[in-house]
Amino acid sequence: MDTPLTVPDLSAATELSCDVLVIGGGTAGTMAALTAAERGADVLLLEKAHVRHSGALAMGMDGVNNAVVPGRAEPDDYVAEITRANDGLVDQSTVRQTATRGFAMVRRLESYGVKFEKDEHGEYAVRQVHRSGSYVLPMPEGKDVKKVLYRQLRRREMRERIRIENRVMPVRVLTHPDDGRAVGAAGFHTRTGEFVVVRAGAVVLATGPCGRLGLPASGYLYGTYENPTNAGDGYAMAYHAGAALTGIECFQINPLIKDYNGPACAYVANPFGGYQVNRHGERFVESDYWSGQMMAEFAAELASDRGPVYLKLSHLPEETIGAVESILHTTERPTRGTFHENRGHDYRTHDIEMHISEIGLCGGHSASGVRVDDHARTTVPRLYAAGDLASVPHNYMIGAFVFGDLAGEDASQYRAYDGVLDQEQIAAAHELVYRPLRNPDGPPQPQVEYKLRRFVNDYVAPPKTGAKLSLAVEAFDRMSAEIAGMGARTAHELMRCAEVSFIRDCAEMAARASLARTESRWGLYHERLDHPERDDTGWLHHLDLRKSPSGAMEFTARPVEPYLVPVPEFAPPGGPERHLGEVALVPVATAGARDAAPAAVVPRPAASGSPAGVPAPTGPHPRLLRLLALVEDSPDLEALGPYLDDADPSVRAAAVTALGETAPAGVGPVLAARLRDGAAPVRAAAAAALRELVEVLPAEPALGEGLREALGVPDPAVRAAALDVLRALRLGDAPLYAGALGDAAVEVRVQAVRALVSVDAVTELGRAAADPAREVRVAVARGLAAVRAPAPEPLAPLLDDPDPLVRGAALAALAGTGCPPSYAAGAGAALGDGAWQVRSGAATALRAAPPGLAVPALAGALADPNADVRKAAVLSLLAHRAEPAARAALAGAADDPDADVRAYASRAGR
Numbered sequence: 001m002d003t004p005l006t007v008p009d010l011s012a013a014t015e016l017s018c019d020v021l022v023i024g025g026g027t028a029g030t031m032a033a034l035t036a037a038e039r040g041a042d043v044l045l046l047e048k049a050h051v052r053h054s055g056a057l058a059m060g061m062d063g064v065n066n067a068v069v070p071g072r073a074e075p076d077d078y079v080a081e082i083t084r085a086n087d088g089l090v091d092q093s094t095v096r097q098t099a100t101r102g103f104a105m106v107r108r109l110e111s112y113g114v115k116f117e118k119d120e121h122g123e124y125a126v127r128q129v130h131r132s133g134s135y136v137l138p139m140p141e142g143k144d145v146k147k148v149l150y151r152q153l154r155r156r157e158m159r160e161r162i163r164i165e166n167r168v169m170p171v172r173v174l175t176h177p178d179d180g181r182a183v184g185a186a187g188f189h190t191r192t193g194e195f196v197v198v199r200a201g202a203v204v205l206a207t208g209p210c211g212r213l214g215l216p217a218s219g220y221l222y223g224t225y226e227n228p229t230n231a232g233d234g235y236a237m238a239y240h241a242g243a244a245l246t247g248i249e250c251f252q253i254n255p256l257i258k259d260y261n262g263p264a265c266a267y268v269a270n271p272f273g274g275y276q277v278n279r280h281g282e283r284f285v286e287s288d289y290w291s292g293q294m295m296a297e298f299a300a301e302l303a304s305d306r307g308p309v310y311l312k313l314s315h316l317p318e319e320t321i322g323a324v325e326s327i328l329h330t331t332e333r334p335t336r337g338t339f340h341e342n343r344g345h346d347y348r349t350h351d352i353e354m355h356i357s358e359i360g361l362c363g364g365h366s367a368s369g370v371r372v373d374d375h376a377r378t379t380v381p382r383l384y385a386a387g388d389l390a391s392v393p394h395n396y397m398i399g400a401f402v403f404g405d406l407a408g409e410d411a412s413q414y415r416a417y418d419g420v421l422d423q424e425q426i427a428a429a430h431e432l433v434y435r436p437l438r439n440p441d442g443p444p445q446p447q448v449e450y451k452l453r454r455f456v457n458d459y460v461a462p463p464k465t466g467a468k469l470s471l472a473v474e475a476f477d478r479m480s481a482e483i484a485g486m487g488a489r490t491a492h493e494l495m496r497c498a499e500v501s502f503i504r505d506c507a508e509m510a511a512r513a514s515l516a517r518t519e520s521r522w523g524l525y526h527e528r529l530d531h532p533e534r535d536d537t538g539w540l541h542h543l544d545l546r547k548s549p550s551g552a553m554e555f556t557a558r559p560v561e562p563y564l565v566p567v568p569e570f571a572p573p574g575g576p577e578r579h580l581g582e583v584a585l586v587p588v589a590t591a592g593a594r595d596a597a598p599a600a601v602v603p604r605p606a607a608s609g610s611p612a613g614v615p616a617p618t619g620p621h622p623r624l625l626r627l628l629a630l631v632e633d634s635p636d637l638e639a640l641g642p643y644l645d646d647a648d649p650s651v652r653a654a655a656v657t658a659l660g661e662t663a664p665a666g667v668g669p670v671l672a673a674r675l676r677d678g679a680a681p682v683r684a685a686a687a688a689a690l691r692e693l694v695e696v697l698p699a700e701p702a703l704g705e706g707l708r709e710a711l712g713v714p715d716p717a718v719r720a721a722a723l724d725v726l727r728a729l730r731l732g733d734a735p736l737y738a739g740a741l742g743d744a745a746v747e748v749r750v751q752a753v754r755a756l757v758s759v760d761a762v763t764e765l766g767r768a769a770a771d772p773a774r775e776v777r778v779a780v781a782r783g784l785a786a787v788r789a790p791a792p793e794p795l796a797p798l799l800d801d802p803d804p805l806v807r808g809a810a811l812a813a814l815a816g817t818g819c820p821p822s823y824a825a826g827a828g829a830a831l832g833d834g835a836w837q838v839r840s841g842a843a844t845a846l847r848a849a850p851p852g853l854a855v856p857a858l859a860g861a862l863a864d865p866n867a868d869v870r871k872a873a874v875l876s877l878l879a880h881r882a883e884p885a886a887r888a889a890l891a892g893a894a895d896d897p898d899a900d901v902r903a904y905a906s907r908a909g910r
Contacts (some may be wrong), residue, residue: 004489005193010427013195015187017418018163019202020042020411021185023170024234026055027397027740028387028404030149030205036204037161038870042416044198045153045162048169048190048495049229052150055208056388057397058226060143062268064116065290065396066098067106067137070586072126075099084369085291086393087521088540088570089247091561097406098399106137115139121385127271136271143331160384167191167234172429173203173241174421176521180242183417186429193491195433197426201414203381204372204407206400207234208488209388210506212499213294214461215453216261225254225357231499231824232253234362234389237371240383240503243378244544246369246391246558248513251462251525253295253358255309258355262333264311266378268326272320274313276354278306282891290368290394292523298355299524312349319873321347325339332594339448361506364388364395366511371544376407379546384411435484436497438819441903442487445496452479452504461512462527463614470585472511508553509545515545516555516583527805528722538586539574557582558748573892581657623651627658636664642672649679656682660689668697672706675718683713687721694728704731706750711736716745723748727755735760746773757783774803781809785816792817804835811841815876824849828857836866847876851883859889865897874904881908 022029022037025047033045047054064287070076072495078099081088106124108117115126117138128134139145142268153162170187170446174197188195211226222228239245255276257264271276274299278284284301287294300907302309313321324347329337336736340346351884363369369391376384384407387400395403459472483504486497506660520528543559548554556579560572635658643655656674670797671693674686690697697703700746710722723740726732732755756764765787768780773905781798784790795817800808814823827849830842843861846854856877874893880886886908893905 002695004205004440005437008193008195008438010195010448012027012370013197013426013430015197015199016044016165017164017199017416017417018042019201019414020044020204021046021202022206022408022409023185023196023202023237024055024164024206024387024389025049025051025164026206027400028389028407029055029204029402030409031205031401031404032204032384032386032408033162034158035150035405036412037158037408037508039409041161041201041408041414041814042410043162044200045164046168046170046185046187047164047166050166050234051153051164053146054229056148056230057146058227059334060331061139061397062142062327063139063267064106064135064137064398065100066102066135066394066398066737066765067116067124067126068102068135069106069124069126069137070103072124072134076373076610078564081289081392082371082389083563083567084569085289086250086532087292088536088567088572089250089367089521089560090393090541091374091542092564093561094372094403095395096564097374098392098395098402101405102398105208105398105405109145109148110153114145114149115142128488138268138271139331140327143334143413165196168189169198169434169495169498170196170198170237171233172425173380174198174425174429175238175380176417177422177646179381182241182383184418185237186423188433188491188494190491190495193494195430197421197824197895199417201416201422202384202411203388204376204384204411205234205238205378206385206387206407207389208235208406209239209360209362209364209369210235210503211360211362212456212503213360213447213453213456213506213510214887215450215457217355218259218261219450219461220261221449221453222457222672222846224360225261225263225575226252226360230388230869232361233499233500234370234385235509236383236502236505237387238378238380238383239509239547241380241383241387243383243701244371244382244546244548244556245369246371246542247363247369247393248509248545249306249359249543250292250367250518250522251510251527252362252366253292253359253462253854254357254365255295255354256357256427257336257339258308258353260333260336260339263306263709264352264354266752267327267699269311269313269324272324272503273698275326277310277312277351279308279310280306281312282306284309287523288350292521292525294523295356295525296523296527298678300355302354309354311354312351313347314351316347318348325561348373357454361510362388363391363393366395367391367393371542372403374406376403377410382411382414385556390565404540406538422611432501433494436486436488436494438491439485440487441907445486445488445493447495448479448486449500449503449528451458451482452476452500452507455479456507456510461525462512463529464514464527465530466515466586466801467530467588469511469515470588471516473508473585474588476508479577495876499559499723512547512553512583513555515541515585516545517824523799525542526845529565536570537573540570541578552582554582624654627651627654629657635662637666638668640664644674649677649682649706652677652679653685656685656689659683660692663693663696667693668700668703669706672703672710672722675706675710676713680715680767683715687718688723690721694725697725697729698731699731699846703729705733708736716743716748719743719745720747720751723751723755727751727758734764734829737761737762737769741768741771746775746893749773749776750779753779753783758787760789762786762791762794765838766797769794769797776807777801777803778809781806781813783812792823797864799823804838807833808835808837811838811886812844814845817848818853819847819849820847821850822852822855828853831857831861831864836864836869839864839866839869840872845875846888847879851880851886855880855883855885859892862889862893862896868894868900870896870901871904874901877902878907 019041127136172184174184184198208230211230211233361368369383370388384409386403455475459468519539697843707722735754827842827845890908
């Protein structure tokens with residue numbers, strides 16, 4: 001596109017209407033559209049690519065993993081098998097739908113023209129791959145599956161009912177503002193950039209898994225095990241529409257061919273006699289069915305001295321290898337043969353080295369997806385989910401077809417919505433889509449996505465720990481701003497930018513859900529090193545997450561539904577749901593207590609049993625359960641009073657947390673009083689609640705008095721929080737804040753500096769410039785530039801500070817205070833400092849200096865070896881672009897090796 005795309009006016013949106021809106025034209029979406037149309041609904045099928053070759057079926061499928069063919073397998077046996085494979089956490093009613101309806105779906109597909117392998121007598125050639133159950137039905141010509149489906153969609157009788165809009169990407173499901181039901185979607189055309197709004201009687205999400213979550217070992221963004229166009233679109237849309245998602249902590253991890261983004265296809269090879277071995281040719285898999293436990297065994301073998309791991313085929317006769325090649329080299333991943341050929345490998349002479357894929361979310365191959373019932377209905381009325389997006393464990397391709405059929409059938413009862421659409425929701429979707437156009441020179445999508453997914457690999461991929469997962473949440477929170485600042489110029493780039501926002505949402509869900517489930521389950525999928533045991537007593541529950549009305553991600557532990565098919569290994573406890581609320585992060589700002597001596601290593605107790613003299617953990621306190629039930633009714637202070645005074649600190653802490661959630665009248669002084677509680681968890685909960693509510697708390701004298709009293713609490717975290725809230729509510733003054741500059745804790749003194757800035761106490765700030773802690777002096781330097789009437793003189797002692805970070809901060813502050821000639825000369829000299837932070841600060845300072853002094857010095861700084869110094873110099877030169885010398889220097893920086901420097905230098909002509 002030669003002409004840069006512009007942001008379309010919201011009023012110019014194209015509006016479409018239908019009875020049933022299907023989002024995603026892959027396996028489940030195609031079937032949902034067909035079924036809904038067959039039942040008389042007018043269907044709109046939206047696909048961000050092209051239905052003819054979209055989704056995981058784009059290159060076909062080499063076999064059915066879960067065909068329950070009469071005479072070869074029984075539905076109840078299959079349900080029990082999946083229950084075991086998923087460690088007991090299944091809604092058997094959903095799995096049973098696939099077990100009982102799957103064979104009819106095979107026959108339906110066959111009537112469309114899809115071919116399944118049969119023996120000489122015309123019977124389905126079902127194979128046994130695992131030690132129990134015969135469910136694998138090969139598809140030697142499965143490469144044509146999507147072509148057959150597309151043909152079915154384009155039949156005349158279907159064309160009259162199904163409208164297909166290719167290259168249209170929805171980004172948000174629209175809901176009714178009163179009852180929350182799904183009434184449509186908003187998105188855009190991925191080629192023209194046109195904004196599209198759809199009205200619908202019901203919405204079916206069929207967008208596939210989040211396959212682009214972890215980063216492949218190759219580092220290539222799109223070299224994923226799953227179809228890389230599956231970026232978690234439906235997960236994010238369902239979440240923001242208010243639907244519950246479940247099992248998100250149960251990741252998808254698969255074995256694959258090393259250095260190749262495709263499976264080794266044991267499902268195909270095993271029936272022919274292939275098998276997984278270690279380097280000694282030994283079989284090592286103990287699991288009876290495909291599961292996280294199998295992957296744990298695979299990972300352990302790979303990491304041992306018995307690795308690498310191989311798919312062994314070299315022992316097979318020529319004709320068998322030829323049959324395997326005829327399937328593997330033509331279907332699903334047809335580049336597989338080229339890959340082996342380029343390495344000089346052949347199945348006759350080389351076994352296939354295997355490795356482990358990146359992590360992803362996938363309801364159909366693990367259990368991580370949108371919560372659905374046995375008719376594909378989500379928890380949002382008239383919103384459905386099907387395929388790999390829906391949490392129906394190990395549902396695979398046939399299950400995707402079955403649940404697409406169920407969704408289409410149930411959704412077909414609704415007619416198009418003709419009411420008023422929520423304009424705020426539409427405007428938010430419009431902003432999500434087009435904000436990159438307002439910042440075309442912002443960071444490009446590939447860079448931001450790479451960084452995001454590298455954090456996923458670093459902190460979220462198993463084995464998991466609370467600390468790493470907490471670091472992940474912090475990283476993903478930070479990256480929200482970076483994602484909002486991405487730049488784009490074309491509609492295709494807008495699509496990729498929107499996908500990054502979906503990936504970030506999925507990454508946060510994965511991290512927080514993994515934090516919330518404090519046990520290990522599903523083998524490698526959810527291996528917690530800090531909670532290494534499976535806990536069926538406390539955690540044989542689904543873990544649901546949803547977006548609360550306040551926008552927070554909240555969790556609920558939901559009992560497993562009563563089994564339809566008994567499985568002796570598991571006994572779901574039943575009982576009520578447990579509302580867990582927001583998950584608490586593990587403190588990760590410091591390694592252990594701040595300024596504390598190294599701690600002695602305490603021997604860890606054995607994994608099972610309790611340490612001597614320590615009672616075994618018990619269930620939740622009864623009063624705690626009553627409190628949690630009470631919170632649902634938004635109790636007042638009087639109702640919570642007994643719990644706030646409870647003898648058990650855990651009950652008091654929960655009551656304080658409840659205050660933060662419900663915010664009844666008069667809550668401020670009560671929370672301030674709890675800052676003086678004798679138990680640290682209670683104090684921490686009170687400090688957190690006060691900070692959360694600071695924008696809605698009235699600045700009443702009683703609250704101010706309670707906060708002042710808290711400044712005498714021995715706990716430094718409490719004192720810092722009290723200062724923070726006093727400052728925010730304008731309940732303190734300069735003498736009070738200045739008194740805190742003598743506090744023993746650095747974090748308290750930093751808060752005191754911030755508070756002094758809020759009251760423009762320059763004199764008191766100047767006294768803090770001699771603080772022994774670098775963090776405080778840096779805060780002072782920045783604060784002196786933030787007061788209402790900044791001046792450079794108070795910065796003088798900090799400009800000569802022995803610490804380079806302080807000097808750099810003080811120099812950078814001159815850009816805000818003004819940099820008169822005497823200070824400009826010092827900044828110019830500092831461009832020769834040995835510390836790059838000082839040179840960067842000096843370049844920043846010259847932004848406010850007289851041009852005659854600043855421009856020559858900044859032009860010289862463009863040759864600095866440090867890219868951040870050069871970037872600071874370019875940004876300051878832009879402030880002097882009226883000067884010819886500045887424009888000339890910026891023109892020279894257009895060829896800088898650093899992309900940021902080049903990008904900013906290019907703005908000189910604007």
